[in-house]
Amino acid sequence: MKLKLLLIEDDDIDREVVQRALEKSALDAAVTEADCVEDAQHALLNQSFDCILSDLSLPDGDGLELLKAARDTPFVVLTGSEATQAQQIIKEGAQDYLIKDRLDPYRLERAITYAIERKRLQVFDQQAEHNNRLTSLGRLASSVAHEINNPTAFVLTNIGLVQRWLKEHDPNQPLSQNPRRLQDIHQCLAESLEGLERIARTVRQMQNFARQPDPSQPPGDIEVAQLLQWVVTLTQHQLTDAGKLELDIDGPGSLIIQGHPGRLAQAITNLLLNAAQAISDSPHKHIKLTALTTSHHLRLIVEDSGPGMSKEVQERAFEPFFTTLEVGKGTGMGLTLCRQIVLEHKGTIQLDSSPLGGLKVTIALPIKSPDTAPVAEPKPQEPDNLRILFVDDEPILRRAYARLLHPHKVHAFEAREADQWMRQDPQAEHIQVVICDLMMPHINGRQFYQRTVAQRPDLASRFIFCSGGVFHKDIRIFLDEHPELPVLLKPIAREEIEALLGDITADD
Numbered sequence: 420m421k422l423k424l425l426l427i428e429d430d431d432i433d434r435e436v437v438q439r440a441l442e443k444s445a446l447d448a449a450v451t452e453a454d455c456v457e458d459a460q461h462a463l464l465n466q467s468f469d470c471i472l473s474d475l476s477l478p479d480g481d482g483l484e485l486l487k488a489a490r491d492t493p494f495v496v497l498t499g500s501e502a503t504q505a506q507q508i509i510k511e512g513a514q515d516y517l518i519k520d521r522l523d524p525y526r527l528e529r530a531i532t533y534a535i536e537r538k539r540l541q542v543f544d545q546q547a548e549h550n551n552r553l554t555s556l557g558r559l560a561s562s563v564a565h566e567i568n569n570p571t572a573f574v575l576t577n578i579g580l581v582q583r584w585l586k587e588h589d590p591n592q593p594l595s596q597n598p599r600r601l602q603d604i605h606q607c608l609a610e611s612l613e614g615l616e617r618i619a620r621t622v623r624q625m626q627n628f629a630r631q632p633d634p635s636q637p638p639g640d641i642e643v644a645q646l647l648q649w650v651v652t653l654t655q656h657q658l659t660d661a662g663k664l665e666l667d668i669d670g671p672g673s674l675i676i677q678g679h680p681g682r683l684a685q686a687i688t689n690l691l692l693n694a695a696q697a698i699s700d701s702p703h704k705h706i707k708l709t710a711l712t713t714s715h716h717l718r719l720i721v722e723d724s725g726p727g728m729s730k731e732v733q734e735r736a737f738e739p740f741f742t743t744l745e746v747g748k749g750t751g752m753g754l755t756l757c758r759q760i761v762l763e764h765k766g767t768i769q770l771d772s773s774p775l776g777g778l779k780v781t782i783a784l785p786i787k788s789p790d791t792a793p794v795a796e797p798k799p800q801e802p803d804n805l806r807i808l809f810v811d812d813e814p815i816l817r818r819a820y821a822r823l824l825h826p827h828k829v830h831a832f833e834a835r836e837a838d839q840w841m842r843q844d845p846q847a848e849h850i851q852v853v854i855c856d857l858m859m860p861h862i863n864g865r866q867f868y869q870r871t872v873a874q875r876p877d878l879a880s881r882f883i884f885c886s887g888g889v890f891h892k893d894i895r896i897f898l899d900e901h902p903e904l905p906v907l908l909k910p911i912a913r914e915e916i917e918a919l920l921g922d923i924t925a926d927d
Contacts, residue, residue: 422448424531425462427473427485428497429454433519437472437497437527444528456480463489470531472497475508486513487899491542493534497522514538544759566621566652570614577607577614619910623888638764640787641683643674643710643717650687651708658695658706665707674710675787676717678764686760689753690721690780697725697778712786719782727772736770757782804828805920808847810837810855810867811885820854823913827920834862838870852923853878854916857886857894857906865897868904883919885909 424441428434434452441448451468453459456479462468463485470493473482486494486508496508496516509516514534517526581604588594594601651658651666658664691706698704701724709720728736735741737758757780761768766784807824809831811817817831830850832840841847853871857864864884872879884906890898898906905919 420447422446422469422531422535423467424448424450425453425459425468425471425473425492426450427453427456427459427471427477427482429474429477433474433497436519436522440522440524440527444524446528446531454478456484459485460488463492468492470495470534472531474498482513483508483511484900486511488896493531493538495530495534567618570617574611574614574618577611581607615910623908638677638679640675641678641680643676644668646680646684647687647708647710647719650684650691653684654688654691654695658691664691665705666709667707668710669712674712674717676764676784677787678784682760683764686757686782687719687721689757693753694721694723694725694778697723701725701776715786717784717786719784721780723778725776725778727774727776727778728770729772733770733772805851805924806830806846806849807920808832808837808841808850808853808855810834810853810859810864812856812859820911824916834859834867838862838867841871841874847875850875850878851927852881852883852920854883854885857884857890863891863894865894868897880904881923883907883916883923885911 426434426437428437434454438450441450451462451466453462454477456477459471459473468489471485471489472495473485475482475496475498482496490512494513496513497519498516499519506516514537515530517530584600584604588597588600594604647666647668651664655664687708691708694706698706703724705724707720707722709718709722711718711720732743736754739755741755758768761782761784764784766782769781769783771779771781805827807827807829809817809820809824809829810833811820811831812833814833817833821829821831830837830840830846834855841850855864855867859867862870864886868882871882880903882904884898884904885908886906887909898904907915907919
């Protein structure tokens with residue numbers, strides 16, 4: 420079967436050199452040519468390729484733009500003498516690079532073959548990791564249900580009570596004449612808000628846990644105590660059923676490390692669930708999660724009172740798909756992925772087991788160096804009343820945010836209605852900011868942005884996107900192409916929106 424290659428090169432001589440090398444190689448390839456970013460993007464939209472060969476410097480952009488647009492396709496960088504920049508693109512996700520002056524049929528064939536195979540293995544590893552996360556989510560379903568059902572129960576109860584009290588209340592009498600009932604209403608609403616925030620926090624944490632990792636996203640600050648408390652909450656039902664869990668955090672409560680919270684949560688969760696399985700048949704059921712700090716490292720230690728591991732098993736424990744469990748009870752990827760995640764965070768992982776039983780897993784992670792005390796910035800003032808277009812497919816949400824954003828003048832529509840309104844209503848000329856959902860039927864956020872900006876180019880930098888946290892591929896590509904556009908995850912607090920409105924309109 421012919422390989423389908425996309426060759427992106429604006430220099431005629433260099434393009435001819437690559438074509439001749441391909442002809443002399445052992446590869447059977449059909450080549451599509453492009454000499455600029457725009458033509459390459461058009462080709463990528465119309466067909467799929469087995470591998471991309473791209474120059475770094477192009478008339479209308481660079482190879483990094485194309486790498487972002489073709490993350491699922493093996494990518495080989497062609498460069499003159501810009502090895503440092505090529506190596507940076509490798510870090511961004513390309514599979515290999517070739518120096519043009521050293522190009523020959525053997526090197527070209529090897530680079531293409533290597534890129535295709537490496538990408539295949541990357542996809543395989545990502546899928547295995549994703550399956551492991553989904554398996555963990557299935558095992559954690561009861562804890563998640565508990566974290567959502569409990570607050571849902573008291574929110575529904577409280578809102579139902581407030582609704583009944585208001586129906587029973589004489590509209591001719593002010594509520595202030597019944598201070599006890601007024602206090603009850605305030606308390607019910609406050610408790611309901613707390614419950615909904617708890618649900619929103621749980622959903623967002625689960626999204627972080629289940630989401631495929633994005634290698635382009637830089638690590639952020641992680642509050643260790645908060646992360647461990649959440650992991651314990653997430654696993655509490657499995658661990659309570661298995662035995663006693665002890666959490667011991669020795670160090671400052673505000674300890675910060677750098678990393679990806681969803682990834683680290685997955686590693687710790689895997690270790691705790693493994694411990695729960697290990698002690699299932701032990702007479703003394705005990706699991707301990709400890710966080711210790713030294714001057715340079717955080718040590719996370721998971722200990723269990725199970726049968727432990729033999730030296731032979733310890734030597735193979737991190738091998739992919741190696742498991743001592745019965746078929747159907749383990750994927751054999753738990754410790755493999757733990758090690759991979761720890762290495763990504765520049766840490767180490769170690770297994771220790773005693774002949775008397777029990778297993779101790781120690782993760783060591785570097786601690787973020789303390790920064791100088793930040794200078795407190797003045798709290799930005801809320802912008803004056805603005806004309807805002809709010810676009811979402813959920814009618815109740817549109818009404819809710821129109822009320823939330825008062826006294827701003829909010830025009831709220833479904834996407835098709837908003838598109839028509841922007842074209843036909845004279846009031847549309849006065850819109851200053853657009854708040855738009857990303858995932859909508861008929862017209863999604865990317866399409867609405869493009870249609871709107873075609874009419875009102877001045878709104879290109881005045882969009883605020885919101886999302887439930889799930890993106891299709893075309894939306895992810897669009898956001899990669901427009902990193903300057905803010906995205907807020909639902910539910911959105913007024914303070915978040917007002918801060919962005921202030922930034923967007925600061926120069927008005």
